[in-house]
Amino acid sequence: MVSTPLRWAIAALFFLSGFAALVYQVLWVRELGLLFGSTAQAAALAIAVFFAGLAVGGWFWGRMAPRVRSALAAFGALEVAVALTALGHFFLTDLYHSLYPALYALAGDHPVADQALKAGLAAVILFPPAFLMGGTLPMMGQFMVRVVGRLSTTGTALYALNTFGSAVGALAAGFALPMLLGFHGAYLLAIGIDLTVGIIAIVLARRILARAGESAPSSTPSPSPASAAASVARWPSLPPRMVGVIAFASGLATLGVEVLWTRLFAQVLQNSVYTYAIVLVSFLVALSLGSLMANALARIQRLPPHGVLGVLLLLSAVVIAASPWAFHAATDGLNYVGAGAGWREYLAAVSATAIAVMVLPGILLGAVLPYLLRAVEASRPEPGRIIGQLVAANTSGAIVGSLAAGFVLLPWVGVTGSLLVFAAVYPALVVWLIWRSSAPAPWRLAGATPLAAVCLALLVWHPQGLSVSRLDPTAGESLLDVREGSHATATVVQWGDHRVLRVNNYYTLGGTTSLESERNRTLIPMMTHPDPRHVFYLGMGTGITAGTSLMFPVERVDVCEILPEVVELASIHFAPWNNGLFQDERVTVRAQDGHHCLRHASHRYDLIISDLFTPWKAGTGNLYTREHYQVARERLADGGLFVQWLPLYQLTERELGSIGRTMQEVFPQVVAWRGDMFPTGSILALVGTEADVTLDPDVLVRHGRALAGNPDLPAPLLQAVSLRFYAGNVGLSEVFDDYPVNTRNRPVVEYGAPRSQRRVHTGEARWVIGAELGSLYEALSRQVPPHRDPYLSRLQQREQGYVHAGRHYYHYRVLGRHGHEELAGRHLDAFLRLTPFEAAPSPTPEETGSRWEE
Numbered sequence: 001m002v003s004t005p006l007r008w009a010i011a012a013l014f015f016l017s018g019f020a021a022l023v024y025q026v027l028w029v030r031e032l033g034l035l036f037g038s039t040a041q042a043a044a045l046a047i048a049v050f051f052a053g054l055a056v057g058g059w060f061w062g063r064m065a066p067r068v069r070s071a072l073a074a075f076g077a078l079e080v081a082v083a084l085t086a087l088g089h090f091f092l093t094d095l096y097h098s099l100y101p102a103l104y105a106l107a108g109d110h111p112v113a114d115q116a117l118k119a120g121l122a123a124v125i126l127f128p129p130a131f132l133m134g135g136t137l138p139m140m141g142q143f144m145v146r147v148v149g150r151l152s153t154t155g156t157a158l159y160a161l162n163t164f165g166s167a168v169g170a171l172a173a174g175f176a177l178p179m180l181l182g183f184h185g186a187y188l189l190a191i192g193i194d195l196t197v198g199i200i201a202i203v204l205a206r207r208i209l210a211r212a213g214e215s216a217p218s219s220t221p222s223p224s225p226a227s228a229a230a231s232v233a234r235w236p237s238l239p240p241r242m243v244g245v246i247a248f249a250s251g252l253a254t255l256g257v258e259v260l261w262t263r264l265f266a267q268v269l270q271n272s273v274y275t276y277a278i279v280l281v282s283f284l285v286a287l288s289l290g291s292l293m294a295n296a297l298a299r300i301q302r303l304p305p306h307g308v309l310g311v312l313l314l315l316s317a318v319v320i321a322a323s324p325w326a327f328h329a330a331t332d333g334l335n336y337v338g339a340g341a342g343w344r345e346y347l348a349a350v351s352a353t354a355i356a357v358m359v360l361p362g363i364l365l366g367a368v369l370p371y372l373l374r375a376v377e378a379s380r381p382e383p384g385r386i387i388g389q390l391v392a393a394n395t396s397g398a399i400v401g402s403l404a405a406g407f408v409l410l411p412w413v414g415v416t417g418s419l420l421v422f423a424a425v426y427p428a429l430v431v432w433l434i435w436r437s438s439a440p441a442p443w444r445l446a447g448a449t450p451l452a453a454v455c456l457a458l459l460v461w462h463p464q465g466l467s468v469s470r471l472d473p474t475a476g477e478s479l480l481d482v483r484e485g486s487h488a489t490a491t492v493v494q495w496g497d498h499r500v501l502r503v504n505n506y507y508t509l510g511g512t513t514s515l516e517s518e519r520n521r522t523l524i525p526m527m528t529h530p531d532p533r534h535v536f537y538l539g540m541g542t543g544i545t546a547g548t549s550l551m552f553p554v555e556r557v558d559v560c561e562i563l564p565e566v567v568e569l570a571s572i573h574f575a576p577w578n579n580g581l582f583q584d585e586r587v588t589v590r591a592q593d594g595h596h597c598l599r600h601a602s603h604r605y606d607l608i609i610s611d612l613f614t615p616w617k618a619g620t621g622n623l624y625t626r627e628h629y630q631v632a633r634e635r636l637a638d639g640g641l642f643v644q645w646l647p648l649y650q651l652t653e654r655e656l657g658s659i660g661r662t663m664q665e666v667f668p669q670v671v672a673w674r675g676d677m678f679p680t681g682s683i684l685a686l687v688g689t690e691a692d693v694t695l696d697p698d699v700l701v702r703h704g705r706a707l708a709g710n711p712d713l714p715a716p717l718l719q720a721v722s723l724r725f726y727a728g729n730v731g732l733s734e735v736f737d738d739y740p741v742n743t744r745n746r747p748v749v750e751y752g753a754p755r756s757q758r759r760v761h762t763g764e765a766r767w768v769i770g771a772e773l774g775s776l777y778e779a780l781s782r783q784v785p786p787h788r789d790p791y792l793s794r795l796q797q798r799e800q801g802y803v804h805a806g807r808h809y810y811h812y813r814v815l816g817r818h819g820h821e822e823l824a825g826r827h828l829d830a831f832l833r834l835t836p837f838e839a840a841p842s843p844t845p846e847e848t849g850s851r852w853e854e
Contacts, residue, residue, distance in 0.1 A: 006204065006208075007144075009200075009204065010072070010140075010143075010144070010201070010204065011161055013197045013200060013201055014136075014140055014158065014161055014162055014165070015161055015162070015164065015165035015168075016165060016193050016196075016197050017079060017136055017162065017165065017194070017197055018161070018162035018163065018164070018165025018166040018168075018169065019165040019166065019168050019169035019172070019193065020082075020169065020190040020191075020193040020194050020197070021133055021165075021166060021169065022165075022166040022167070022169030022170045022173065022284075023169045023170075023172065023173045023177065023186060023187075023189070023190040024086060024129065024133075024187075024190050025050060026169075026170060026173040026174065027173065027183060027186060027187050027190075028046060028050065028089075028125070028126055029043055029046045029047065029050075030183070031089070031183075032045070032046040032122055032125070032126075033046070033619065034595075034622060034744065035121075036118045036121075036122075036593075036596065037562075037592055037593025037595070037596035037597075038562065038593050038595075038619045038622065039487065039562060039592065039593050040406055040407075040486045040487045041115070041407075041486075042118070042593070044402065044403055044406055044407070045115070045118055045119060045122055046122055046126065047399075047402060048399050048402070048403065049119065049122040049123050049126045049127055049130070050126050050130045051130075051395045051396075051398050051399045051402075052127065052130070052395075052396075052399060053126060053127040053128070053129070053130025053131040053133070053134060054130050054131075054133060054134040054391065054395045055134065055391070055392045055393075055395035055396045055399070056131055056134065056392070057130065057131040057132060057133060057134020057135050058134040058135065058137070058138060058387075058388045058389075058390075058391030058392040058395060059134075059388055059389060059391075059392035060131070060134075060135070060388075061074075061078070061134060061135025061138050061139060061384075061388055062135070062138035062384050062385045062386070062387060062388010062389055062391070062392070063385055063388065064135070064384075065135075065138045065139050065141075065142035065382070065383070065384020065385060065387075065388065066142065066382040066384055066385055068139075068142075069209075070143070070205040070206075070208070070209055071139045071140070071142035071143035071384060072139075072140075072143040072201055072204060072205035072208065073201065073202050073205035073206070073209075074135075074139045075135075075136055075139040075140050075143065075198075075201050076197070076198040076199065076200070076201030076202035076203075076204075076205060077198065077202065078132050078133075078135045078136055078139060078198070079136065079194045079195070079197045079198030079201060080194070080195060080198035080199065080202075081132045081198075082129050082132045082133055082136075082194050082198075083191045083192075083194035083195040083198065085128040085129040085132060086129050086187070086190070086191050086194070087191060088125075088128075089125060089187065134388075134391060134392075134395075135388070136162075137158065137159070137162060137387055137388075137391055138383075138384040138385070138387045138388035138391065139384060140158055140162075141154070141155055141158055141383045141384055141387040142382070142383050142384030142387075144158060144383075145383035151373050151376075151377050151381070151383055151386070152294075152295075152298035152370075152371070152373040152374035152377050153295055153298050153299055154383075155370065155373040155383065155387060156291050156292070156294045156295035156298055156370040156371070156373060156374075157291075157292075157295050159291040159294075159369075159370045160288045160289075160291030160292045160295065160370070161288075163284055163287050163288040163291060163366070164284075164285070164288040166284050167281050167284035167285045167288060169190075170277060170280045170281050170284060171277060171281045173186060173277070174273055174274060174276065174277020174278075174280070174281070175274060175277060177189065178273075178746070178747065178751060179746070179748075179751050182745040182746045183744065183745050183746075183747075184745050235304050235305050235306070235378060236378055237375060237376045237377065237378040237379040238305075238306065238309075238372075238375045238376060239436070240376070240379075240389075242432070242433070242436060243372055243375060243376055243390070244389065244390075244393045245393075245429075245432075246309075246313075246368070246372060246429055247369055247372055247389075247390045247393035247394045247397070248393045248394065248396055248397035248400075249397060249425050249426075249428075249429055250365070250368045250369050250394060250397065251369070251393070251394035251395060251396065251397030251398035251401060252397035252398065252400050252401035252404070252422075252425065253316075253320070253365070253397075253401060253422045253423075253425045253426065254287075254365045254366070254368075254369075254398065254401065255397075255398035255399075255401040255402040255405075256401035256402060256404060256405035256409075256418070256422045257320055257323075257361075257365065257401075257405075257419065257422050258283050258402075259401075259402050259405040259406050260405055260410070260415050260418050260419050260422070261279070261283070261323070261327075261357070261358060262276070262279055262280075263410065263415055263489065264324070264327050264357075264415055265279050265353075265354070265357075266488070266489075266504045267334050267469075267470075267489065267504050267505040267506075268331045268334055268335065268336055268337045268353075268505065268506075269336075269337055269350060270346070270350075270616055270617075270754055270757065271504065271507075271616075271617050271618055272616045272617065272618055272750075272753070272754035273618045273750060273751060273754070274347065274754055275350055275754075276618055278347065278350050278351055278354055279354055279358075282351070282354035282355055282358050282359065282362070283358055283362055285359070285362075286358055286359045286360075286361070286362020286363050286365075286366055287362055287363075287365070287366030288366065289359070289362070289363045289366065290362060290363040290364065290365060290366020290367040290368075290370070291366055291367070291370045293363055293364075293366075293367045294366075294367040294368075294369075294370040294371040294373075294374070295370070297367070297371060297374070298371065298373070298374040305371075305374045305375040305377075306375065306433065306437070308371065308374075309368070309371060309372070309375055309433070310430050310433055310434075312364060312367055312368050312371060313368065313426040313427070313429050313430050313433075314426065314427060314430055314451075315364050316361070316364045316365050316368060316423075316426045317423045317424070317425075317426035317427050317454075317458075318423075319360060319361035319364055319365075320361060320365075320419055320420075320422055320423040320426070321419065321420055321423035321458060323357065323361055323419055324415065324416040324419055324463075324466055325466070326356075326357055327357050328466055328467075330353050330356045330357050331353065333467060333470060334467060334469070334470040334505055335470065336505075336506055337349050337350055337353050338350060339761075340761050340762075341758065341761070341762075342758055342759070342761070342762040342764075343755050343758040343759065346758050369390060369394050372390055373386070373387070373390070401422070405418055405422070406486045407486045409421055410484055410485065410486060411483075411484065411485050411486060413462075414468070414484040415468075415484060415489075416463060416466055417462065420458045420459070420461055420463075421458070421459060423458050424454075424455045424456075424458035424459050427451045427452075427454050427455045427458075428452075428455050430451055431448045431451045431452050431455065434447045434448045434451070435448055468482050468484065468489060468491065469482065469489070469491040469493070469502065469505050470505055471493065475495065476495060476496050477493050477494070477495050478493070478494045479491060479492075479493060479494075480492040480493060480494045480499060480573065481569060481572070481573060483565035483568060483569060484565075485563075485564060485565035486564075487562065487563045487564060487565060488503045488504050488563050488565055488566075489503070489504055489505070489565075490502070490503050490563060490565035490566050490569055491503075491505075491569075492569050492573045495511075495513065497512075498511055498512040498513045499511055499512055499573060499574075500512075500513060501541060501542050501566065501569060501570065501573075501574070503563060503565075503566065507614060507617070509541035509542060509566060510541040510542045510544060510545075511542060511574075512574075512577060515544065515577065516676070517675060517676050517678075517683065518541075518542065518544040518545045518548075519544060519545065519548045520675050520676060520725075521545045521548075521609065521611070521612075521643075521645050521675060521683070521685070522545050522546070522548035522549050522609065523548060523551075523707075524673050524675065524685065524722070524725055525607055525609060525641055525643045525673070525685065525687060526549065526552055526607060526703070527699070527700055527703045527704070527722050528641070528687075528695055528699065528700070528722070529606055529607060529639075529640075529641055529699070530639070530696060530699045531606070532549075532552055532554060532606045532607050533553070533554055533555045533556070533606055534554070534555060534556045534557075534603060534604070534605045534606050534607075534637065535549050535554055535556070535557045535558070535605060535606065535607045535608075535609065536557075536558045536559075536560075536597075536598060536601065536605040536607070536608045536609070536635070537549075537557070537558070537559040537560070537609050537611065538560060538594035538595070538597075538598060538608065538609065538610040538611060538623070539560070539561060539562075539594055539610065539611030539612075539613065540559050540560075540561035540566065540567065540570065540589065540611070541561070541566065541570070541611060542570050542574040542577070542578065543559075543570040543571070543574055543577075543578035543581045543582070543589075544574065544577050544578050544579075545609070545611065546559045546578070546581055546587075546609075547577070547578035547579030547580065547581040548579060550579045550580060550581065550584055550586070550587070551579065551707055552703070552706075552707075554586060555586060556586055556588075556603065557584075557586055557587045557588070558587075558588050558590070558597070558601065558603070558605075559581070559587065559588065559589045559590065560590050560592050560593070560594040560596075560597035560598070561589065561590070561591060561592075561594070562591070562592065562593050562594060563591070564591035567589060567591045570582075594610075594623070595622065595623060595628055595631065598631055598632060598635055599631045599635075601635055603635075604635055604636060604637040604640070605635060605636060605637060605640060606636075606637050606639070606640050606641070607640065607641050607642075607643060608632050608635060608636065608640070608641070608642045608643065609643045609645070610623065610632075610642070610643060610644045610645060611645055612645050612646070612647045612683060613647075614647070614650055615647075615650055615651060615655050615749055615750075615753035616650075616750075616753035616754040616756075616757050618750070619750075620750070621742070621747045621749040621750025621751075621753070622744065622747070622750070624644075624658075624659045624662065624742050624749045625662065625742050625743055625744050625747065625749075626662050626665055626666060626741055626742065626743050626744075627743065627744050629642070629644075629662060629663055629665075629666040629667070629688065630666050632666075632688070633666055633667060633688065638690075639689075639690070639693055640689070641687050641688070641689055641693070642667065642687065642688040642689070643685050643686075643687050644659070644663065644685065644686045644687075644688070645675065645683055645684070645685050646659065646683060646684045646685070646686065647683055648682045648683060648684055648767060648768045648769050648773060649680065649681045649682065649767050649769055650753075650757070650767065651753075651756075651767060651768055652753075652756040652759070652760065652765045652766065652767060652768065653765075653766075653768055653772070654739065654752060654756060655749050655752060655753050655756060656736075656768050657735070657736045657738070657739030658736075658739045658740055658741070658742045658748050658749055658752070659686070659742065659749065660686060660730055660735070660736035660739070661736040661737065661739040661740070661741055661742075662741050662742045662743075663686050663688050663730075664730065664731050664736065665741050666688065667688030667689060667690075667731070668689070668690055668691035668731070669688070669689045669690065669691050669693060669729075669731050669790075669791060670686055670687065670688050670689075670729075670730040670731040671686075671687050671689070671726070671727075671728070671729050671730060671731070671791050672684055672685065672686055672687070672726075672727035672728050672729075672730050672780065673685040673687060673725050673726055673727055674725045674726075674727050674806065674810070675725070677806075677809055677810055677813050677841075678769075678813070679769070679770055679810075679813045679814040679816075679817040680769045680770055680817070681769065682769055682773055684727065684773075686730060689791075691790075693791070694790065694791055694792070694793050694794055695726075695791055695792055695794060695795070696794055697715075697719050697723075697794060697795055697796075697799050700718055700719050700722045700723070701713075701715045701718045701719060704718035704721065704722070705718065714836065716798070716836045717836050717837075719799055719802055720802040720805065720835040720836055720837065723795075723799060723802035723803050723805075723806065724802055724803070724805050724806030724809060724835070725806055726792075726803045726806060727777055727780060727806075727807075728777065728780025728781055728784060728789070729780070729784040729789045729790070729791055729792075730780065732783075732784045732789070732790070733779065733780055733783040733784050734783060735776065735779050735780060735783070770814050770817075770818075771814060773810075774810060774811055774814055777807050777810060778807070781804070781807055786800035786803045786804065787800055801834040801835075802834065802835055804830075804834055805830070805831045805834035805835045806831075808827040808828070808830040808831040808834070809827070809828070809831045809840070809841075811823075811824075811827040812824045812825075812827040812828045812831060812840070815827065828840055
């Protein structure tokens with residue numbers, strides 16, 4: 001027998017094994033998203049390959065477990081092997097960057113070939129360590145189940161312990177490790193944990209063997225005591241085939257439901273790395289508690305396992321079917337969770353909602369698989385073998401369930417309909433259990449018929465009354481169209497005479513309410529380039545911005561939008577405003593990750609225009625990293641411009657400074673252009689160029705006359721119209737010098753922006769708008785005035801005055817908004833004195849389209 005202190009030591013090792021496994025998984029999914037594109041397909045591919053490795057490993061090592069001399073030593077060897085194969089990650093990713101461009105060129109635009117290439121590379125990186133991880137639970141089960149009759153109690157306890165370790169690992173990987181150690185450091189920590197766990201396990205196994213003597217087979221469970229044998233024999237075991245099917249179906253439904261719950265939470269949360277971590281951790285904790293519930297049920301020997309399993313399955317169906325209504329009730333009809341709360345209060349609100357919605361259903365779902373050990377216990381199976389078989393079946397089902405939920409059911413019947421489909425899986429299993437029982441045929445028919453009817457009702461029921469998107473009827477909002485797709489839930493909302501495009505309820509991608517601002521994102525940079533022929537757009541939204549490029553004599557326009565649902569809705573509902581974007585032969589629109597498109601593009605571009613991206617949203621922080629900007633610089637043609645548009649109404653000084661500092665690390669010259677003159681909802685472009693690029697005022701005149709179709713327009717007027725938007729030379733100033741560089745290894749924007757957003761809502765920080773933005777403009781003008789700005793070296797004194805005039809006009813708008821009429825008037829006088837305008841330009845309606853926490 002194993003002593004109690006030793007059991008606790010081994011339990012700690014198994015907990016750490018689960019911890020490291022989830023750290024790996026979180027980092028692997030992120031890394032493959034960066035390699036293959038942060039699309040739903042890429043994430044699903046990574047999960048599928050990882051789970052396939054676990055499934056095959058569980059089956060293989062489960063068969064090997066009864067044959068090894070010491071299952072504990074084998075567990076330790078597997079942990080060491082996981083660490084060693086995980087180390088290959090660094091080599092393989094470098095090899096990928098060297099080989100993939102050539103392989104990608106061979107695959108071309110053939111989706112099947114491209115997916116096959118990605119699957120092969122993912123398998124090389126993920127499958128070996130996942131295959132080894134799949135053997136850890138069977139080996140530990142083979143060692144710890146010292147008595148045959150204790151398979152269910154010991155096995156469920158192990159499952160709970162490992163799953164709880166995974167939850168803690170997911171929490172650490174989501175909240176602490178990346179910023180404390182960087183992603184590389186976090187990965188090395190997981191490797192170090194596995195090495196330590198493996199070495200300690202091997203050392204302990206050798207001591208146990210030495211104490212027991214050479215003749216004692218440490219991996220073989222002892223016979224059951226009389227009491228345990230009696231209780232095991234009291235109830236017959238389920239047939240192996242039935243157990244495998246139930247384990248498969250349980251994995252299918254559990255992971256499918258987890259995918260759908262994640263989509264539901266995406267409608268009401270910040271959708272940062274932190275909120276995704278909370279949802280994942282809550283789900284894993286629920287599964288761990290479910291294993292403890294199965295452990296408690298397994299100890300009640302008087303209960304028939306078949307009956308308990310049937311009740312668990314039916315209760316699981318009830319809670320899954322009820323979860324859409326429970327979610328709407330918990331969020332008050334898709335209301336934003338934690339509106340106006342500070343950081344800690346917000347995390348508490350998100351956690352409370354996740355617990356309310358997920359924990360009870362998750363406990364029931366999580367109890368099914370481990371309780372199957374009780375249902376097979378009477379047949380006295382070898383612990384490692386049966387655990388491995390259950391893991392293999394369950395994980396295989398998880399692959400099918402997650403793929404079916406994301407790519408089949410969601411686009412077909414939506415979130416609610418998909419949850420009802422998965423709810424129907426459980427009564428179908430109970431029908432099968434009843435039909436395969438030894439009860440008389442009339443009794444089986446009487447029990448199975450109503451459950452079959454329930455199953456059919458869940459499959460065909462299309463409930464009404466649950467909204468897909470939260471609307472504001474008092475503002476005249478109505479739902480025009482919706483797509484519940486594999487990537488997101490996208491809607492087109494009618495708002496009076498306008499329409500806007502929203503994603504996941506609270507992310508507005510633009511619309512007809514901000515036409516001038518959207519068009520300026522193309523007009524301002526393209527007006528400054530002498531001959532913009534080839535243009536790349538990273539992000540599309542409504543297509544209004546990209547469509548504006550067709551007003552110029554372009555030859556090629558490539559647009560990459562990560563959300564296919566957005567591409568579809570933009571082509572249908574915004575055609576009158578996107579200037580024939582989807583019909584023009586010069587345009588190629590791809591529903592792909594923009595960074596991935598840009599990295600593997602075969603062309604060089606005169607302009608690369610990166611759209612507005614919400615900085616706190618998980619994944620978008622990668623579009624502000626040094627590595628991304630390095631790719632962009634490599635894809636620019638001679639004299640090309642990389643244009644990073646920034647939503648200043650979603651950035652604090654820290655995030656703006658970090659993005660600016662990061663661009664300065666990559667581009668020899670970085671200048672800033674205003675996208676509008678709004679006093680609060682402003683956008684700003686940071687434009688990266690080579691050092692010798694300068695602004696030609698004659699180009700502004702030529703483009704302006706061509707766009708207006710009037711060759712007689714006065715040059716000063718056209719120059720003033722454009723130059724008033726110039727904000728200053730960022731690269732030569734010191735305004736961003738003290739901020740951290742944002743990298744993939746240390747993503748300070750992605751991890752800092754969510755906290756900053758909550759600080760703004762409690763008044764502890766401010767967005768860079770209004771007076772704060774005015775101070776930035778003053779600092780830029782003071783440190784690098786127009787007459788000393790090399791980018792403006794071709795401008796004459798009068799034209800430099802147009803730059804000063806733009807700054808005065810911005811102050812006029814801000815001061816006027818706050819009621820400082822006298823000061824505002826002085827700035828307006830300065831603006832009119834410096835420009836050919838006879839009166840102030842009419843202010844455009846200030847509309848950012850942001851619906852955050854209204």
